[in-house]
Amino acid sequence: MRLRIIFSKTDAMRYTSHLDLQRTWERTLRRARLPLAYSQGFNPHPKINLGAALPLGFTSQGEIIEVWLEEQVPLGEIEASLTPVLPPGLNVHDIRESEIRSPKIQTLIQSTQYSAKLLEPIPDLEARVGDLLSQSSLVRERRGKEYDLRPLILALSNEGERHLHMHLSALPGATGRPDEVLLALGIDPHDAHIQRSKIILKDE
Amino acid sequence: MTPAGRYAKARFLIPVSGLLAFFIATEMLQFIVQIWYNRPAMLTPQQIQAKLERVLPTVQKPGRYTGGELNQVVKDWDTVKTRIALVFPDIYDLGMSNLGLAILYDLLNQRDDVLAERAYAPWTDMEAVMRRDDIPLYSLETKHPLADFDVIGISLPYETIYTSTLNVLDLSGIPLFSAERGPGHPLVIAGGHSTFNPEPMHAFIDAFVIGEGEGAIQEIVDTFQTFKRGAGSGERGALLRELSMIWGVYVPSLYEAKYHEDGTFASIEKLVDDAPLPIDKRIEPKLPPPTTRFIVPYVDTVHNRAPIEIMRGCTRGCRFCHAGMVTRPVRERSVDEVIQAIEETIRHTGFEEIGLLSLSSSDYTHAVELVEAVQEKYRDEHLSISLPSLRIESVSVDLMDALKGGRKGGFTLAPEAATERMRQIINKPVSTELLLETAREIYSRGWTTIKLYFMIGHPSETIEDVQAIADLCKAVLKEGRKVIGGRAKVNAGVSTFVPKPHTPFQWVACDSIEQIKAKQALLKEALRGRGLKLNWNDPRETQLEAWLSRGDRRLAEVVYQAWRNGAKFDAWGEHFNYKTWLEAFEVVGLDPEFYTHRQRPLDEIFPWEHLSTTVRKKFLTQDYLWSLEGRIRIDCREQCFACGILPTFADIRSEHPGEGWKCPEAG
Numbered sequence A: 001m002r003l004r005i006i007f008s009k010t011d012a013m014r015y016t017s018h019l020d021l022q023r024t025w026e027r028t029l030r031r032a033r034l035p036l037a038y039s040q041g042f043n044p045h046p047k048i049n050l051g052a053a054l055p056l057g058f059t060s061q062g063e064i065i066e067v068w069l070e071e072q073v074p075l076g077e078i079e080a081s082l083t084p085v086l087p088p089g090l091n092v093h094d095i096r097e098s099e100i101r102s103p104k105i106q107t108l109i110q111s112t113q114y115s116a117k118l119l120e121p122i123p124d125l126e127a128r129v130g131d132l133l134s135q136s137s138l139v140r141e142r143r144g145k146e147y148d149l150r151p152l153i154l155a156l157s158n159e160g161e162r163h164l165h166m167h168l169s170a171l172p173g174a175t176g177r178p179d180e181v182l183l184a185l186g187i188d189p190h191d192a193h194i195q196r197s198k199i200i201l202k203d204e
Numbered sequence B: 001m002t003p004a005g006r007y008a009k010a011r012f013l014i015p016v017s018g019l020l021a022f023f024i025a026t027e028m029l030q031f032i033v034q035i036w037y038n039r040p041a042m043l044t045p046q047q048i049q050a051k052l053e054r055v056l057p058t059v060q061k062p063g064r065y066t067g068g069e070l071n072q073v074v075k076d077w078d079t080v081k082t083r084i085a086l087v088f089p090d091i092y093d094l095g096m097s098n099l100g101l102a103i104l105y106d107l108l109n110q111r112d113d114v115l116a117e118r119a120y121a122p123w124t125d126m127e128a129v130m131r132r133d134d135i136p137l138y139s140l141e142t143k144h145p146l147a148d149f150d151v152i153g154i155s156l157p158y159e160t161i162y163t164s165t166l167n168v169l170d171l172s173g174i175p176l177f178s179a180e181r182g183p184g185h186p187l188v189i190a191g192g193h194s195t196f197n198p199e200p201m202h203a204f205i206d207a208f209v210i211g212e213g214e215g216a217i218q219e220i221v222d223t224f225q226t227f228k229r230g231a232g233s234g235e236r237g238a239l240l241r242e243l244s245m246i247w248g249v250y251v252p253s254l255y256e257a258k259y260h261e262d263g264t265f266a267s268i269e270k271l272v273d274d275a276p277l278p279i280d281k282r283i284e285p286k287l288p289p290p291t292t293r294f295i296v297p298y299v300d301t302v303h304n305r306a307p308i309e310i311m312r313g314c315t316r317g318c319r320f321c322h323a324g325m326v327t328r329p330v331r332e333r334s335v336d337e338v339i340q341a342i343e344e345t346i347r348h349t350g351f352e353e354i355g356l357l358s359l360s361s362s363d364y365t366h367a368v369e370l371v372e373a374v375q376e377k378y379r380d381e382h383l384s385i386s387l388p389s390l391r392i393e394s395v396s397v398d399l400m401d402a403l404k405g406g407r408k409g410g411f412t413l414a415p416e417a418a419t420e421r422m423r424q425i426i427n428k429p430v431s432t433e434l435l436l437e438t439a440r441e442i443y444s445r446g447w448t449t450i451k452l453y454f455m456i457g458h459p460s461e462t463i464e465d466v467q468a469i470a471d472l473c474k475a476v477l478k479e480g481r482k483v484i485g486g487r488a489k490v491n492a493g494v495s496t497f498v499p500k501p502h503t504p505f506q507w508v509a510c511d512s513i514e515q516i517k518a519k520q521a522l523l524k525e526a527l528r529g530r531g532l533k534l535n536w537n538d539p540r541e542t543q544l545e546a547w548l549s550r551g552d553r554r555l556a557e558v559v560y561q562a563w564r565n566g567a568k569f570d571a572w573g574e575h576f577n578y579k580t581w582l583e584a585f586e587v588v589g590l591d592p593e594f595y596t597h598r599q600r601p602l603d604e605i606f607p608w609e610h611l612s613t614t615v616r617k618k619f620l621t622q623d624y625l626w627s628l629e630g631r632i633r634i635d636c637r638e639q640c641f642a643c644g645i646l647p648t649f650a651d652i653r654s655e656h657p658g659e660g661w662k663c664p665e666a667g
């Protein structure tokens, strides 16, 4: 049985790296005593697949993990065993069964929505957003490589002086980073809480 | 004047005279008033949290500093009577694996009138940020500054953690010296294996727990509470005197150390009549139920496993082994209790690995039964169960095989010495033949790597004994090649012996750095080539451990000076600065070699003798003399040698008859 679980990652959990989150999920599933499927070999690992990595410090309301079980278990039962053993900072929003042969979620990711809450208000936030959107290209440098951020921004808007919403492309080789958008707006990403709201998949 | 008082004075002493002196005195007074009133305004948890929000994204592994993990306990700060911070003075990654603190955390939080929270030393990047932004060291659970707690309980498992301990106190804004703490400061207590000789830390810790902490901590809390409520509260000295009445509690400020002209220790004198002398170590007559609700870290730590202690103490009597001598008597948990603990641990934590801990797993009476039961129950759970410290014999291979643990880590054997002569001296008799036979068995059951642990620098060790280590490693590899060909590997871990207090080797001199280097050079030269790997320790780090483990009260000033000149994280190779320590010795006017390279005469009185492990000095002396003759002392489960445990704890033994203890029945 293959599961697709949508969950949130908040509080202290936001400082958990991709690898550590993987381990946290393994332990959570083990506490739930679900019939996990394991990989073959000398050191078998539970078969789970965490969707898109989230930069350290970001929270999320829409992370995705895939879990394979040895046998069919009613979804209600899975939820009932999982909910009481979730660690602080992880919350399950949705559990769905997925087609056993469908491709891995990584290949299905289209785009991602983020929101950013600024620690200090920026009075001209609206103007900065408008200015950025009016550009046809935004050449930036990341890890020594030049790229154009503008086409990766599918949507960007502000809500008052402290909130931003963005919808960024997340295709292989064309992934927009919310911290880069903040930098392009002249905002230090450390002065904002960035939250991923949703990962949008091709099959949804 | 207590030595602590002397240091405190000395730090402010400036030789001046006349008017100048007056000005300086007024200035000094102002300075003191300033530190008293202008102590960094105590931040509230909300203020600390707000500062953290900004700085955490800028440091490595912020998950070390957030708390909020599964199974942490958060209680209402204002309604609880006593607040205790449990501190491991090294980083989170190490501290989270400390079983002692996990047990105390669990026990204390079971009490309604107590809250226990955690704190660890910040790594250097975080420390810099905290000092820059005036963030005091805080508890992970509720972000209260450590100085707001009633009691600070520090774990001191090894000596190389001492300077970091001072750093932690400093980051907390708590005066380093016990003598400088007033009624508004927390009570600072410490426990852990290195406190069997706590003297180098005597000036900084208000009270030590010598031995096992489970029962002692409860009584300390009880005493603290009655004292706080009782008449005449606020007098710290009275509280300390009261604490010293608790079995296993050592309050260093109630004693004074005397030395001979030649620098050797003369005696310890009581400063108050009713202070106990000697201070007997604390033991648990019966091991309390194991802790199973471990905090599950979000970030990677050193051991990603839940530890369950199956047995405490050891009857083998290896002469170099501090733990084996200080943790007697042997007490075992039943197989049922262990299995139940594994079950609960999985339910509470989901850890992928469970470590069944003891000093010598093979000696656990029901080892085979336990392993069979585990295998039966968890066959399909993909749980890995480790059973460290197995004896060199084929039964160990059966046990490991049955546990179906991963084979990637290799199979560990610890012969400790490579010649029969040397093994007789250290009392770890294993024949080379049996070792090779066991190695063959290990390779043929699917392991490709054998880790062999040795020590160099044993008393009377010659270069031939060291050469034999290389030869033995090669012989084991040769066996491996016969079984699995070129895939066979041997990893030799060669540490350097440090004579420990309270052991039969407490009299012996350490090898000099040059001797150790020569021995290591031989091994590095000999253990080259395909399939062979050698790990060793920096001999200078070993020196630090050696100075401190048999140190006296005078070393407190050396620790202090070293810390002031930047020493911290000494246990981390890259941070350890040998020169800083030598300079500290120099400033204080002590000779480091006095502590390490001096063969002590048999009748020397040791600065740690008033802290009694209850193993008699007469027994240790005899055992040392036996080692000189190469005489073996067999496992005392087979024959009691009256080491001193039983006479001291005769009452406890007769109240707890039967199998739990491995010493003979009383009477």
Ligand code: SF4
Residues within 6 Å of the ligand: B315, B328, B329, B330, B636, B637, B639, B640, B641, B642, B643, B644, B645, B646, B662, B663, B664
């Ligand atoms: S009292 Fe006897 S049996 Fe017990 S630890 Fe000492 S020597 Fe061993």
